[in-house]
Amino acid sequence: MRRYNVFTIIGRGILYLLLTFASLLMAFPLFWMISTSFKTLEDANAPFIQWLPPQPQLTAYLQVLSDPHFLRAYFNSTFYAALALTGTLISIAAVAYAFSRVQWPGRNIVFFLMLSTMMIPAQALIVPQYVFFNKLGWIGTFNPIIIPGFFAGGAAMIFLLRQSMAQIPKELDESAFMDGANHLQIWWEIVLPLVKAPLATIATFLFVGYWNNLLGPLIYIQDSKLYTLPVYVAQLYNINNTIQPWPTIMASAVLTTVPLMIVFFFAQRYILESILVSGLKG
């Protein structure tokens, strides 16, 4: 069908040029972050362009990695993300099972209700939730940013998983029933292993969300010992400093980004596909 003449070749060339230029622009902040983290303080604040560090050094990284506050923030973020992610993922898997593999009275109404909560932005509920957590005595602890997730937080994620679970043939459950398995076993041993890819996608979305969460920790965590990474790193920039310690700040930022990069690298194919399928917001 396609005719290869001079014009199509030139057209392709221009296309590649445009796409490469656009990718470079999109990735530039990442490059700049890494480049700055290897610079000296003087080079980072230099009044002329220095694309690459003229005298690359690891000082900033050594400084950051020996800073107990940063390491503590790293531990806090890991603790928070790991606990919240586990609870959310398991409860979402349970709820998606109810919506896809079991026929129960009221299922359609509850499902519709769940979909309609997608319209309510979580931020519109932070004020009354704050009062509730205040009554429980949870202000200043990790509880308010972890425990709500245990209640299958995230309607979009439930929807995504339900769609995948609904595609598994019914006969699988039925033959397992014949063999005397109960729902708990079917859910954990038959259905969940078959939806590993969507589970990985959801886990990625949830992880990114928890790792990047800023508003929650800002509201609930007051003790600087409990700061998570985004809160801790954001306050490294201090407007009262005459010279910002950019290499240190950017080294912290790079180290904060590493888990995101790893997760994205392994899950990117599933993520992109699931967005294409469901039009989900990441």
Place this chain on the structure above:
Amino acid sequence: MPDDPYLNTLLMSALAVIFIIITSLGLGALARFIAKLSGSSKLRQADAFTGYLFASPWIVGFIIFVLIPLFTSLYWSFTDYRIPNHPDWVGFENYAKLILGDSGFRASLVNTLFLTVIGLPLQVGVALLLAVLLNQKMRGERIFRMSFYLPVVLGFNAAVLLCWRLMLAAGNGIINQVIRALSAKSILFSYLNRAIIYVVEVVNAFFLGITNQNFTLFNKVLEAGFPAANRVPMWVQTPLWSKMSVVILIVWGCGTMMLIFLAGLNNIPKELHEAAEVDGAGGWARFWRISFPLITPYIFYNLIVGMIAALQIFEPIYVLYRDSATLAPSAFSMVYYLWMATFRFNEIGYGSAISWLILIIILIVTLFQFRAQNRWVNYELY
């Protein structure tokens, strides 16, 4: 409760799990009992039990974290509740104050309007352009797609956003250094740069004029005329540019929109393009006559989602402007203002009123867009 914060949270998590299991079993048993009363078969009773058993984490969570908060905050929005005082009924006072007398809230509304009118079309346009370029079916598509989506994963992390603060610095930030270098090299670029600066400053001065209900700045910018040759954008330095920096950030994060457009373009039947090509239609004509009308539902979806997201932008504002009392109001979103106004003095009543206004605005936008879509969105072939 143990003093150690980590142990405390682990213990609370265990308690929460036990609570969820008990309520699940209880809800399941209740459902089975009701099914039994209404004379269902043994099998249907068992299904009712299982269904509610598995679904109850969401049901219980919905009641505790959505339903009750929604209605208690509706009540509090009519009171002067401030922790630890007792709430007293004040009627519509909070709402009246917000709409008539609160300059911060008005600023957040104007900022959202700016992002919707100026930022959103740019974001949707760039996303569409990238999607069309990517849709040409060539080698390396996945790598390009990845690099366009990466900012969505990274871009909401405060640590990464700090890098933008470094790049956008007006004096020796890399962006302005590049602009200076290019302006010195090419007279054409210099004029283009100054023209953009002029337009941005006029538009922003106008929006600031609406916020402050005072157009002196607008007149000053108009009088100053075309910017001098050595001018560069003052990104995170003045209120005239603070909103544009946020626009740059949301355009950078257009990856999700791009993927949605890509899905839309993939759904267009190949035969349409092939038939048009046979008839001699060029690429440009085929885009505007075939692709564009057929992806209007996706444009529409992205516009709604983007507008609702504009109300909620938080991380970029926090990272760029949290330490400036003059810049923050010139750029903050409604959710940022909600956070500021509520948690400085624990103003629960006032904050509840803001929350409800945000909810109402989102509801109106969604309904309005769904009604408007019938006019110009093409759902044929879908």
